[in-house]
Amino acid sequence: MDSSLIYLDNAATSWPKPPEVVQAMASFIAESGGNPGRSGHRLSLAAGRVVYQAREELADFFGLDDPLRLVFTANVTEAINLALYGLLRSGDHVIASSMEHNAVMRPLRHLQREGVHLSFAPCGMDGHVSLAHVEKLLKTQTRLVVVNHASNVTGTIQPIAEIGALCREHNTLFLVDAAQTAGVLPINIEELQIDLLAFTGHKGLLGPTGTGGLLLGERVPFEEMKLLVRGGTGSRSEYEEQPEFLPDRFESGTPNSIGLAGLLAGLQFIKSHALDALREQETSQLARLIIGLSNLPNVRLFGPRDPSRQVPVVSFTLDGMRVSDIGFRLDEEYGILCRPGLQCSPAAHRTLGTFPHGTVRLSPGPFTKDREIESVLEAVERLSAELL
Amino acid sequence: MSQYGVVLFSGTQAALRAEKLLERVGQVVKLIPTPRHLSSDCGVALRFSWAEQNEVVNTLDRARLAYETIAILDG
Structure with missing residues (x-):
């Protein structure tokens, strides 16, 4: 690991990973290398137990009673696609916020061409969606409300509990894109009244890429959901039809068991360090970034500018310098790694x-040090001084 | 020699869930290849001591974990 690098791109993927994650993946491939759920011998079962353990601990972490209602996917994008294509039919109405990522926008735009009706709840300049707007858009044909729990552009945390309550009142399903919040904010789907939670394993949960999942709450009619993929499940092999039961209905083909071993270790790391403690450190660094950047000339800061209302993501621009140049120079001259551009979220940037x-996005993670935040502020100050 | 019973589940992840639930309440269980005379499924089944049948069923019911078949295992 190059310790001179300052990695502030945790919203894209968290790095570094805890050593426990690396160790768990190495041990898995060395010791539990069977195909989970296929053969029934001891190495197959050892692999199956790791996959099940990850399923059970993640379900528990998100407040889902039945671990079998947690379906693993390759990433949050696949989980969102499964939910949207699984549930929505021509004539259905969907409400999304105007801060959605393309993981939601692109499937929705495609479904629109198939006859699904879309409405977008507008958000303020801080990225916050107003509850009144969502309520106004709800109608009897509204099948689903989908909201990005926290923006990957501004970090804005949406009022999930309130939207969840509204959806229950109107008997509408509620899908939450937790790409930026799983492992960062506490999420209990019962308490927040979330029906479908799509998460990724490689960001806040500190696991490897290639892991994610969809939680199917009790109100979700999974038997009616269309499938993205069909194939071998290791179960009901005598039938050439896809099994109906969970999780096999949605999990065809050999799963990413090595990745799930790593994800389990990432989750255990978070649990052992307590989410609250990690959040406190990130919030204080976020506050320092917000104050530091706000004081610099030529800097425009976007989003709530309030650490209690955002996850550790900050977006800024410098008047007079292209965001691509800022990103390139931070990397080349200062070893600071960030993400310039649209961050796959044109809707959010329009908002x-x-x-x-x-914008230029800075996103600290659990391993970011206070002095690294100071180095970033010094670097942006120098760039900004060139423009005076 | 004590007699064994066997529980068949819809899929392997359900069988693994049962294994954990039962081990947590102190049951001695083992996952074995599904006996071919009970099902042509190529997955695993959960073997338990037949004397513990009530406790096994109650534990699975409490967790609302559905199973396909429960049977006495010969030999």
């Missing part, structure tokens, strides 16, 4: 007025 150029 913020930063389309099509985008």
Whole structure:
């Protein structure tokens, strides 16, 4: 690991990973290398137990009673696609926020061409969706409300519990895109009244890429959901039809068991360090970033600018310098790794007025050090001074 | 020699869930290849001591974990 690098791109993928994650993946491939759920011999069962353990601990972490209602996917995008294509039919109405990522927008735009009706609840300049807007858009044909729990552009945390309550009142299903919040904010789907939670394993949960999943709450009619993939499950092999039961209905083909071993270790790391403690450290660094950047000339800061209302994601621009140049120079001259541009979220940038150029995004993680935040502020100050 | 019973589940992840639930309440269980005379499924089944049948069923019911078949295992 190059310790001179300052990695502030945890919203894209967390790095570094805890050593326990690396160790768990190495041990898995060395010791439990069977195909989970296929053969029934001891190495197959050892692999199956790791996959099940990850399923059970993640279900428990998110407040889902029945671990078998947690379906593993390759990433949060696949989980969102499974939910949207699984549930929505021509004539259905969907409400999304105007801060959605393309993981939601692109399937929705495609479904729109198939006859699904879309409404977007507008968000303020801070990225916050108003509850009144969502309520106004709800109608009897509304099948689903989908909301990005926290924006990957501004970090804005949406009022999930309130939207969840609204959806129950109107008997509408509620899908939450937890790409930026799983492992960062506490999420209990019972308490927040979330019906479908899509998460990724490689960001806040500190696991490897290639892991994610969809939680199917009790109100979700999974038997009616269309499938993205069919194939071998290791179960009901005598039938050439896909099994109906969970999780096999949605989990065809050999799963990413090595990745899930790593994800389990990432989750255990978070549990052992307590989410609250990690959040406290990230919040204080976020506050320092917000204050530091706000004080610099030529800097425009986007989002709530309030650490209690955002996950550790900050977006800024410098008047007079292209965001691509800022990103390149931070990397080349200072070893600071960030993400310039649209961050796969054109809708969010339209909301913020930063389309099509985008912003520079800084996203600290659990391993970011206070002195690294100071180095970033010094570097941006130097860039900003060139423009005076 | 004590007699064994066997529980068949819809899939392997359900069988693994049962294994954990039962081990947590102190049952001695083992996952074995599904006996071919009970099902042509190529997955695993959960073997338990037949004397513990009530406790096994109650534990699975409490967790609302559905199973396909429960049977006495010969030999």
